[in-house]
Amino acid sequence: MIDQDALMAALKNVYDPELGVNVVDLGLIYDVEQHGGKITVAMTMTTPGCPLHESMLxxxxxxxxxxxxxxxxxxxxxxxPVWTPERITLAGRKALGWAA
Amino acid sequence: MSQPVTTPTMPDPAQPLPSMPAGPLLSGLSTSRAASLSLPLRYMVAGLAFAVLAFGFALAYSPSFLGTVFLTPRLLAVTHLTALGWLTMVAMGALYQFIPVVLDVPIFSERLGKVQFYLYLAGVLGLTVEMGTGRTQVMAWPAGLLVLAVGVFLYNAARTLARVERWPLTGWYILAALTSLALVVTVGFALALNLTLGFLPLSQLAFVEAHAHLAALGWLGLLVMGVSYKLTPMFALSHPFNEWRLGRPIFILLTAAVVGLFVSLLLRLGQAPLLGCWSVAAIGIGLYAWDYATMLRVRRRRPIDLTQQHNIAGLGGLLLTTLLGLALILVPAETDLHPRLQLAYAAASLGGWIGLTTLGQLYKIVPFLVWTHRFAPRMGKAPVPLLKDLYPQVLARAGFGALLASLTIALAGILAGYLPAIQAGFGLCTLGAALTAVNLIRVVLR
Structure with a gap:
């Protein structure tokens, strides 16, 4: 069993280079599954046609x-489900200047 | 899109990648559609150089702008340096980058795009040199080269767009803009030929005015607005925002206004039809300004970044252009004020609206292109810079501030007929454009 915290910590190193917020705090990661050494991630983008989607995946x-x-x-x-800003974590909201 | 595909690892030209386990399996992702780095960037670098040249020549030629004759060859040279060399050059490069990403289709032929660049560059240089030196009788040659280059561009775009399966709102704006461009170059070529052959049945000035409106509002204007409907909500994280709600009626109003203005100006239909077309355009522009404000109001990314600052200033230029357009219809053509209004109208639309907006978008597009090719391969493996880290913000803000202040000074000088203000304005514009060009070209050289 791989430490789930280690996986999430690794994901937090992947930033949207435009927004300056990592993919976890942006709420882009929907699911992380483990099957032995195989990891399956379901993730989304803030919008279809995002020019960064290939790089981020x-x-x-x-x-x-x-x-x-x-x-x-x-x-x-x-x-x-479609991504909405409500998925952004508190840390992400602070980074975007959106505290509410 | 439904089958998982393993995409090849992109090479990093700057640094060898560390050895890693087998690459990730990516699904829900089609093969890369993005154009190569060199195709859009060559247009953007050339466009930035032309922006500096355009303002530099506007400064050098400014004493001739306040004469009794409005359409001098020198003014035509500056106008075409701006519209073709700067704005259309950047627009073409941006479309080569933008269409594959937004409409999910690869460019039909990158090779054609590269060949077209050199044809177009030669055509712009030839045309503006002939105009600037007053040799208008031989303008048909470089104009022919431009028609060929734009024809290649439109062919490439048409073959690309033919593969689009789902049309977002931005796609319709792009389609209308490209249609306008086809007509713009056709009318422009006819004008150039007419200087030698004299075959046009209507007033040359009517053709020039129709041609100019089609270029500014139909080609560049619809393109800038359509692109903003994709990029502004995406970068500002505008939620909730329905782009179709006002974006569709605005599109209908503005395309109707483009057609109406073109016909009214070309056929000299008089003040009433022009006022009607202006009203339709003004309603469309007003709704667009409202919709743009909505995108900003509902944004979740609170700081207004440099691109948005350019866009907001550009929107101010659009609203000023609209008011100047009304003044041009109402003020009699025989008055001394009329040629100054015409000049201010052209400067506000090309420099203030399209120009500032275009430069603002370049602060997104150029760093993105460079980042994608230089740094994206290292993401997830090592720290990589953010897009805004690729250029000094201080220099960027200085360039924007200089441009905004100088355009305001130049426009005030034009309207007042005060040459020192015009010269100070265009001098500072040259500096602002140079700062922006240096800043962005340094990003390319990273």
């Missing part, structure tokens, strides 16, 4: 590949 995969014990990573881009 790859970044998420590469970040998880660096966690000890991970043998294989699959990153799935999903659009259901």
């Amino acid at each position: 790859r970044g998420v995969g590469d970040a998880l590949n660096g966690v000890p014990g991970v043998e294989r990573v699959e990153v799935r881009l999903v659009w259901d």
